[in-house]
Amino acid sequence: MGGQVTGDTGRIPVASGDQVTITVTSDATDEIHLHGYDLSAPVGPDAPGTLTFQASIPGVFEVELEELGTLLFTLQVG
Ligand SMILES: [Cu+2]
Numbered sequence: 707m708g709g710q711v712t713g714d715t716g717r718i719p720v721a722s723g724d725q726v727t728i729t730v731t732s733d734a735t736d737e738i739h740l741h742g743y744d745l746s747a748p749v750g751p752d753a754p755g756t757l758t759f760q761a762s763i764p765g766v767f768e769v770e771l772e773e774l775g776t777l778l779f780t781l782q783v784g
Pocket residue numbers: 739740741770772
């Protein structure tokens with residue numbers, strides 16, 4: 707929002723094998739990108755972006771707004 711990241715930031719832990727849903731809202735049109743899993747979804751003022759997946763790859767992965775190159779948070783699996 708206004709170029710700032712709000713809400714859950716930092717490192718978010720989930721258990722390996724969990725079903726995970728990431729929802730991002732943004733006042734700018736961009737794309738959510740989860741590194742490692744290489745999943746992406748569009749996000750913008752009209753609709754939130756959502757990624758749903760099984761956390762099958764252990765590790766620490768960045769979730770960013772791809773166009774802006776803005777780090778939203780890191781996902782810790784395992
Ligand atoms: Cu990326």
